[in-house]
Amino acid sequence: MSSSELYQRNRDRHPPAYSPEYKSSVLRSPRNAPISLQNSLSEITGPVFTSNELGPLDNDLILNYAKQGMPIGERIIVHGYVRDENGQPMRNTLVEVWQANAGGRYRHKKDQYLAPIDPNFGGCGRMLTDDKGYYVFRTIKPGPYPWRNRVNDWRPAHIHFSLSGDAFAQRLITQMYFEGDPLLAQCPIVRSINDDDAVRSLISVLDKSASVQLDSLAYRFDLVLRGHRATLFENRLQGKA
């Protein structure tokens, strides 16, 4: 964990706040430019999590809500590394995931899609990265999902990811997609990103070597959080007056 400030966030790689093809963004995007802030302690620190806060099945979405049996759908393992922009492992980062079930239905009181709830599938999990920045969880591959944007818009299969990092300014929420999904090119949320390379970085790849024979396929998904700038010259960032 470094004590120095972070590299500036490259906003060209992120979707702009206002992306009218994604209709909800129209009224929920600021009109003023954000004010640039050099980092202080408030930005380079953030909450620290410990493994005793998590349960033993928290990263196993196949079993963590199983009531009378196992959930229906494609059994998959999702795994990868969380690194910073310097390529260093992001240790002890809280990774939280949520998703729809195999039919594209979310276990959420506001989801009215007619595809049924799976009584044995909750759809959320969480874990901490290890010393190498590695995370792994097991789940059911989510189905595509229709939504009221344009009347016939469908989300590609996706898993939502939330990462804590070790600084509040690294806080990130994103979505993981699956290699080869034809819905990707049509999705207004995906297309809100104007950088093809940034879109590719959200697509997990089939990882046959990590699959478990006669049990589960695997997908590999690596993530990158903002890196710390080396402090070549100290100018009392931290109030060592």
Add this chain to the structure above:
Amino acid sequence: MKDTYLLETASQTAGPYVHIGLAPHAAGFDIFENNFGPVLTNAETQGERIRIEGRVFDGSGTPLRDVLLEIWQANAAGRYQHPQDHQHEKSLDNHFRGWGRACSDFTSGVYAFDTIKPGPVTGRDGRLMAPHVNLWIVARGINLGLHTRMYFSDEEAANLADPVLNLVEQEIRRNTLIGHRKTTAEGTLYQFDIVLQGENETVFFDV
């Protein structure tokens, strides 16, 4: 020196069902033994108990009923519970993590945190920052989480000298970062409404 850098993973909206992953109780089911929530204090926490409460409004003046907020703040002495806070002259409080997570109510849009009032933190170049709470806001329609700060209406002198508030060129916009102190039957409350767009639009930071 390094030859290559990686690039930060692109952000995507948290979507309308963010609660499933980050606050499953709010989504309507029980799954984890230990849930992260909006109460930052326990009986041993040091400092003045306060509630921060408000709503988040869109560009039409309608409250967001599906928003999720997180706060990060220093303890009563003005120190963060983090290994890189080197203000060793200030004490740590092991009963205060400084982080919490809240969802707006699905009907009223009201969010609330139960916390303590933070002490002032030393900022860049040794200049003191006024007491403040850092906020991060995600929801359907928000493509990249929004960072802002809440300052305290009863810290006028400190606010006038705050290096971050003074970065906001238009003085009138600084008012959007002030939580308003009220005394209620339950205790001290700071009202902090956030406007995403339009008149009185809250100041957001590129941190």
